Amino acid sequence: MILEITRLTKRFGGLVAVSDVDLAVEEGAIHAIIGPNGAGKTTFFNNITSIVPADAGRIVWCGERIEHLSPQAISAKGIARTFQNIRLFAYMSVLDNVLTGTHNLYRSFVWAAITRNGRYRREEREGRELAMALLEKVGLAGQRGEYARNLPYGEQRKLEIARALASGPRLLLLDEPAAGMNNAETAELVRFIRALKADGLTVLLIEHDMKLVMSLADRITVLDYGVKIAEGSAQEIQNDERVIEAYLGKRRA
Amino acid sequence: MAERSRKVRLLAGIVLAVILLGFPRVVGNEYLMRIATMILIYVVLASSLNLIIGFTGMYSLGHGAFYGIGAYVSAILATALGWPFWLSMPLAGLFTALVGAFLGLATLRLRQTFLVFGTLAFGEIVRIVIMNWPELTRGPMGIPGIPSPVLFGFELASSTHWYYLILGFTALMVFIIARLYRSRVGRAWVAIREDEVAAASMGVSVFGYKVLAFTISCLIAGLAGAFYAHFVSFISADQFGMSESFLILTMVALGGTGSIIGPIIGAIILMVIPEAFRFLAEFRGVLYGAILILVIVVKPEGLAGVKGLFTPALGAPRFPWLHRKEGAK
Amino acid sequence: MFLQQLINGLAQGSLFALIAISFSLVWGLLRMVNFAMGEVYMLGAYAGWLVVAHLTPNLGVALLAGFAVGWAVGWIIEKVAFKAMRGVPHIASLVCTIGFSFFLKEVATWIFGAETKAMPSYYSQTAFTIAEANVSWLQVLMVAIAVTMMVALQVLFYRTRLGLAVRAVALDYRTASLMGMKVDKVTSLAFSLSGALVGFVGVLAAVYYNAVNPGMGFVAGLKGFTAAVFGGITSIPGAILGGYLLGAIENLSVQFVSSGYRDLVSYLILIIFLLFRPNGILGKKTKL
Numbered sequence: 019m020i021l022e023i024t025r026l027t028k029r030f031g032g033l034v035a036v037s038d039v040d041l042a043v044e045e046g047a048i049h050a051i052i053g054p055n056g057a058g059k060t061t062f063f064n065n066i067t068s069i070v071p072a073d074a075g076r077i078v079w080c081g082e083r084i085e086h087l088s089p090q091a092i093s094a095k096g097i098a099r100t101f102q103n104i105r106l107f108a109y110m111s112v113l114d115n116v117l118t119g120t121h122n123l124y125r126s127f128v129w130a131a132i133t134r135n136g137r138y139r140r141e142e143r144e145g146r147e148l149a150m151a152l153l154e155k156v157g158l159a160g161q162r163g164e165y166a167r168n169l170p171y172g173e174q175r176k177l178e179i180a181r182a183l184a185s186g187p188r189l190l191l192l193d194e195p196a197a198g199m200n201n202a203e204t205a206e207l208v209r210f211i212r213a214l215k216a217d218g219l220t221v222l223l224i225e226h227d228m229k230l231v232m233s234l235a236d237r238i239t240v241l242d243y244g245v246k247i248a249e250g251s252a253q254e255i256q257n258d259e260r261v262i263e264a265y266l267g268k269r270r271a
Numbered sequence: 272m273a274e275r276s277r278k279v280r281l282l283a284g285i286v287l288a289v290i291l292l293g294f295p296r297v298v299g300n301e302y303l304m305r306i307a308t309m310i311l312i313y314v315v316l317a318s319s320l321n322l323i324i325g326f327t328g329m330y331s332l333g334h335g336a337f338y339g340i341g342a343y344v345s346a347i348l349a350t351a352l353g354w355p356f357w358l359s360m361p362l363a364g365l366f367t368a369l370v371g372a373f374l375g376l377a378t379l380r381l382r383q384t385f386l387v388f389g390t391l392a393f394g395e396i397v398r399i400v401i402m403n404w405p406e407l408t409r410g411p412m413g414i415p416g417i418p419s420p421v422l423f424g425f426e427l428a429s430s431t432h433w434y435y436l437i438l439g440f441t442a443l444m445v446f447i448i449a450r451l452y453r454s455r456v457g458r459a460w461v462a463i464r465e466d467e468v469a470a471a472s473m474g475v476s477v478f479g480y481k482v483l484a485f486t487i488s489c490l491i492a493g494l495a496g497a498f499y500a501h502f503v504s505f506i507s508a509d510q511f512g513m514s515e516s517f518l519i520l521t522m523v524a525l526g527g528t529g530s531i532i533g534p535i536i537g538a539i540i541l542m543v544i545p546e547a548f549r550f551l552a553e554f555r556g557v558l559y560g561a562i563l564i565l566v567i568v569v570k571p572e573g574l575a576g577v578k579g580l581f582t583p584a585l586g587a588p589r590f591p592w593l594h595r596k597e598g599a600k
Numbered sequence: 601m602f603l604q605q606l607i608n609g610l611a612q613g614s615l616f617a618l619i620a621i622s623f624s625l626v627w628g629l630l631r632m633v634n635f636a637m638g639e640v641y642m643l644g645a646y647a648g649w650l651v652v653a654h655l656t657p658n659l660g661v662a663l664l665a666g667f668a669v670g671w672a673v674g675w676i677i678e679k680v681a682f683k684a685m686r687g688v689p690h691i692a693s694l695v696c697t698i699g700f701s702f703f704l705k706e707v708a709t710w711i712f713g714a715e716t717k718a719m720p721s722y723y724s725q726t727a728f729t730i731a732e733a734n735v736s737w738l739q740v741l742m743v744a745i746a747v748t749m750m751v752a753l754q755v756l757f758y759r760t761r762l763g764l765a766v767r768a769v770a771l772d773y774r775t776a777s778l779m780g781m782k783v784d785k786v787t788s789l790a791f792s793l794s795g796a797l798v799g800f801v802g803v804l805a806a807v808y809y810n811a812v813n814p815g816m817g818f819v820a821g822l823k824g825f826t827a828a829v830f831g832g833i834t835s836i837p838g839a840i841l842g843g844y845l846l847g848a849i850e851n852l853s854v855q856f857v858s859s860g861y862r863d864l865v866s867y868l869i870l871i872i873f874l875l876f877r878p879n880g881i882l883g884k885k886t887k888l
Contacts (some may be wrong), residue, residue: 045392056332059305067472069468069471069472071353072550088471089468089471090471090474090475090476091470093471093472093473094474095476098472099472101469105467105468105469106465106469107461107462107469107470108465108466108578109461109465109467109529109577109578110458110461110462110465114458114461117455117458118458118459118462118470118473118475119473121455121458121459121462121473121474121475122473122474124455126454126455126456127455127456128451128456128487130457131450131451131454131456131457132447132450134449134450138454141455142454142455180471185473185474290702313662320703328690328691330694330695332698339792377871377875378871378875380872381874381875381878382690382878383694384632384690384691384694385635385689385829385874386877387635387698388633388696388822388825388870388874389870389871389875391822392822392826392867392870393867393871395822395863395864395867396864396868396871398862399861399863399867400864403858403860403861433668433726448816458856478605502786514702517702520628520695520698521699521702524695542762553710554706555706556702556705556706556709556710557703557706557707557710558703559705560699560700560701560702560703560704560705561699561703561704562699562705563694563695563696563698563699563705564681564699564700565701566699567681567692567696567699568680568681568696570693571688571695
């Protein structure tokens with residue numbers, strides 16, 4: 019298990035957003051987290067990446083406890099994410115957005131930047147090659163000079179994923195990547211994520227699009243009001259009473 | 272297309288260089304050269320303040336104080352200890368950078384609003400200390416007789432000498448800032464300005480880079496102060512107070528935040544106006560205040576600025592003061 | 601000596617407290633600061649001076665003039681720096697008020713000249729003596745006025761419908777607006793009222809120090825803000841506490857440091873509290 023989370027809890031005042039959640043993710047798997055709105059899924063992601071540190075629980079990544087680390091440190095350990103409401107660097111070019119994703123890979127600092135020495139030039143060249151390759155992969159290479167803000171919504175989502183991949187992570191947290199996408203785009207996204215898996219990436223995915231989840235996910239965890247109510251394969255989850263109840267309400271007797 | 276724009280930029284650069292270098296020959300007038308020299312100094316000051324404002328989104332009202340610290344340190348080292356300019360100036364810059372680093376470390380975690388007041392209070396503290404420490408600074412009497420630099424036995428005292436010296440200094444500073452901007456460091460800074468949370472998630476040490484911007488900004492302002500002190504040969508604390516901080520801020524705001532050319536434009540406009548329109552001299556302050564108000568309301572990023580600072584980030588709430596954003600400014 | 605300083609501190613503290621309340625009012629509603637508050641105070645002082653110098657020596661009229669001018673300027677600032685800028689991050693509004701601060705100061709300098717003008721004294725005779733300290737009628741008046749203002753505000757906010765609206769908006773802007781409250785009017789009122797308050801205080805200060813000059817707003821505004829942060833900017837009792845404490849500390853500090861450093865004490869308090877306890881004495885010890 020590449021990622022093991024035990025009894026993760028997060029409270030906001032009197033509200034328990036995430037309650038005693040356990041999660042184990044296998045390396046190379048696509049693991050989906052689903053649940054009705056407000057179930058605590060994004061908070062869960064925020065806890066994992068320490069943007070909003072959890073109140074209790076353990077997070078073990080590749081055998082190391084990370085729950086006390088800063089978001090920067092966690093990023094350096096190979097965990098990258100996208101955000102539910104796209105958090106791109108709006109007034110930065112598409113290329114620069116992805117280049118910023120490579121921040122952890124390089125070390126050029128003030129002196130190198132000013133003198134444009136060997137290290138600087140090498141890192142910039144490598145970084146650009148890496149970024150362009152990623153942009154090619156998501157089909158945005160032609161827009162590399164455009165402000166991120168000017169991209170259409172679907173392309174912004176792709177850019178966010180490219181940026182997340184730029185650091186060469188081993189775990190990718192995708193928060194509702196298919197939001198606002200039509201069927202064709204969603205199908206393309208499914209292909210894309212499958213390709214990522216083929217490259218050896220582990221993917222943890224929050225999604226509302228059930229078709230996507232059921233066709234992609236190796237394993238599904240269901241949260242409701244911050245509590246894990248079910249876990250299993252797509253087949254198992256589809257038929258789980260509690261899950262159906264959570265989404266649709268109690269079946270009338 | 273990119274190739275053509277490069278050629279245009281190169282051509283523009285050459286024309287600019289010719290104009291700047293030939294300026295003293297064409298304009299023999301001492302007075303105009305001194306004005307031009309002061310414009311260059313303000314270009315440096317505004318550009319350095321832009322490192323803080325335009326690249327990290329934090330507003331500092333203490334820049335006049337850093338300018339003043341640089342001026343005083345160099346002046347004291349030169350007059351009281353007899354140090355040569357080429358030694359006192361870099362030391363002044365370093366000292367100012369150090370003070371800036373401390374202040375930055377202390378205050379950059381504050382909300383924007385509180386940072387403004389914190390830097391303002393700092394500026395006042397510096398001014399009060401200078402005024403009330405006559406053993407060191409001669410208090411309200413100021414420091415006269417600050418010597419001109421001597422290069423290989425040759426004293427650089429005339430207006431023309433000073434023009435070229437400060438032109439070189441300004442060009443170097445702008446060059447360094449431009450290089451920083453278009454680098455990994457600059458990307459980190461812009462990322463912080465655009466979205467601190469996302470930047471942190473990419474591994475950018477938000478606080479560290481903010482302190483870096485602040486420190487480099489203060490280093491440059493301190494150096495500018497040192498140049499100024501030796502240029503005008505007499506300084507006193509009231510030259511470096513709130514009005515000065517405000518002026519530099521307005522230059523950045525008017526010219527444009529977050530771009531290289533913005534502060535340059537701002538500095539030039541605000542320095543040229545009172546000279547070009549003599550009758551406005553009385554209203555200079557009123558005009559500057561009105562300009563700042565207008566710029567913020569009409570075009571908050573300034574004439575040649577980058578929009579990032581004043582537009583809510585993609586996905587951010589429309590009324591930011593109603594919500595507590597994680598990592599909110 | 602100590603007692604005299606303390607008494608002076610209380611009188612001055614009344615001024616600080618009222619200015620601090622104004623900051624607190626706007627902060628509580630909008631999480632914003634009107635950087636030009638000090639200049640509104642200064643303009644109020646000049647209004648009072650104009651009245652006394654050219655109209656009538658009646659202090660009441662002067663105070664009223666300060667109140668009115670402060671109200672008007674506060675109203676203008678709200679319209680330009682805040683209303684016109686919805687949807688833009690509030691740092692922009694703050695910078696706009698910085699512009700106003702400079703603009704208003706320069707306008708005053710242009711109209712009235714930079715030199716200090718004398719303001720006549722009122723009620724400066726000694727009211728009574730405690731040990732060796734004199735308390736002047738003016739000082740009594742200042743404290744009395746401050747207390748009255750505070751009570752009046754308390755009544756306004758807790759006993760009137762208008763006050764209820766203000767508190768509702770302060771707690772939850774969106775819900776209040778959904779409930780039909782005219783949030784815009786409340787915001788406008790807050791600015792006008794805080795402006796009027798400091799304009800009024802400006803006249804008082806002018807009388808206390810017998811002087812008006814365009815630069816008086818800067819220090820007063822900064823110290824008023826310091827008082828608000830000191831006591832706790834999120835609450836009015838905090839502002840009051842901060843004001844009086846700051847007044848006392850500043851006046852007592854001349855026992856220990858030379859008078860040139862007097863302002864420094866206040867600014868240090870500001871920086872220290874911003875760094876270590878931005879919520880102030882009365883504020884909760886949570887992230888602001």
